[in-house]
Amino acid sequence: MVSLKVLFLAEEKIPVLLKRLSKTSQVFAPVQVSDTVVVFQEFSNGAQVVFDKQASMPPKGVIFPQTEQFLSYTYAKDPENLTRSTVQLDHQVEAKPTLLFGARPCDVQGLAVFDAVFTQGQWQDPSVKARTDATTIVTLLCVKPEGTCFCTSVGGSPTATEGADLALTPVSGGYVAEAITEKGKTMLQDEAFTPAKDKQVKEAERVRAAVKKQDTLPLKQIEQKLIKLFSTEFWEQMSAPCISCGACTYVCPACYCFNITDEPAGMGGERIRTWDSCMFYQYTLEASGHNPRPTKAERYRNRIGHKFSYHPTNYKGQFGCSGCGRCIKACPVSLDIRQVLREATTHG
């Protein structure tokens, strides 16, 4: 019997499928861009799509681009009275139909943090919301977690499908595809998907059951523990190796802080939003010149505190971390956030 919800996608059909879908949507998939680097990029024919390793960058740029124009402005002088000028503002929210293909469950869980902050609740960000609404997510379940993974410690799972529209489980020769939402069901109508054999469905179940759980961090009551642990000395020691770059925050699927800058050029210019990093000195630098977080100890305390205390307190227990482990791998000094959390929970 052919199930309407569970189908099979052969490995070799993926490029054809992505090519076809890219006619009606912008399709983002993990693409090998150098010997060692994989990033989510707009799919183009001939791109080397890679599913068997974690992308170096998370796909958050799909809904939250690193640079985004809020508005552009042009001044015009009044020819009758040159002391007067008018300003014209242009603003548009861009949200093309988008397919995010091959995001891991930890990547999708990272996007849930954006939902909590930008698209739900009292204040909504129009452009992030528009892009989120326009995006269909195909998640690739994770069958080979890395040594740096800890999604199961922060409420996730390598086989979680929450937040995705369609889930793919790797099996011999391809993927078993399961629709999670109506959007996912619509996608399954593409001819690249063929009926899944019983054998394949069973293999997918076996594969999912065999995924090893990653080491569990002692995060019980971490919100309260971190509030109590405000000792600068502790954070000075923890952050001593940190070089205050933004690598950890930019590779983080859940970090959403941004900056707004006016970029003037002649009689006009633009106001842009760009990713920002709480590890930078300028992040909290105030116009007066005062900086409430002048050293890396305060900044590192904030990064950990935000992810594991303030965010969960404000957003119903959701951690600002999906356990993908990219911050550990990308850190120039191999600072391990898991180790810091362990130290924090046993300190004092």
Add this chain to the structure above:
Amino acid sequence: MDHVARSVKEQAVAVLANIKEAITRELEGLAFVIGWEEGYDPLHAAPFFVRSLADIERLIWNPLCVHNLTSYLPKLKGRKVGIICKGCDSRSIVQLLQEGLIKREELVIIGIPCRGVVDMARIKARVDCSQITDVSFTEKAIAIKTPDGRQEIPLDEVLATKCLSCQYPTPLVYDHLAGAAFSAQRPAAALYAEVEEIEKLDLKERLAHWEKELDRCIRCYACRNACPLCVCQDQCAAESRNPHWFSQRTGVNEKVMWQIMHALHLAGRCTDCGECERACPMDIPIQRIRRKLNKEIKELFEYEAGINPEDTPPLYTFKVEEPTIKEKEW
């Protein structure tokens, strides 16, 4: 284990023992000593701040000790600290001393004569590093164990480029030397091979090459912050809003511009330690841009940065007649 391998291992053990002994003697008068410990997996070392005698046992020394720890020093000015450094790292200390950015009397330097450290990007390109269970070394090879099996790679294939042409294996400045000094074992000529490949391209091709490589830059400034000589850091022109030198956009033009600015600020100061490229989370070969400028500085001024604390960087000074620039003959 064969005789040679054992002797290499014994040497490393002896070096580490010497380091520990030196720290044990010096620690009392110091805020801390910066060295390396094992990182999050057996393939990664991490900088480690030794604050107590008990910490000393966590120190390691092997070709995974890639970090140039001297990058921490300018921000520690005013405190007396200890630092463990390789030959190449010691050149950063010399350069920082030249520029008055650190004080010699605030430093206890434990030098290590070094036979080379790995380039992690080269290992990542050959080994699936997602689960590392063990790493070990022989005289000529690194052996990496993963759940898929054991892979042995000749060290020369994964050492950093700077190591394959290293001229200063023994630190140029130190208080304690943790092993027997030795002189350069590698041909210097190899250093510029990658740069010369790029020089062969015409200007259009060169721009295309760098646009392709730099397009994946994420402007995280890991290259800047890992650099021992990038001492503006918190006041960097790349982030300054007043004056607004630099667009905050993240298009390829801004990325290229950022890298050019970084490299030019290092002209005549860069000691080719490679921290910029090593720190890059996107594995962009940006050291080549600095190395190209080092090559120019060498040709123009017959100068190499970070060799003699009494030198003045050529672009920090002015001579009416540069001995190597025959202006009057133009």
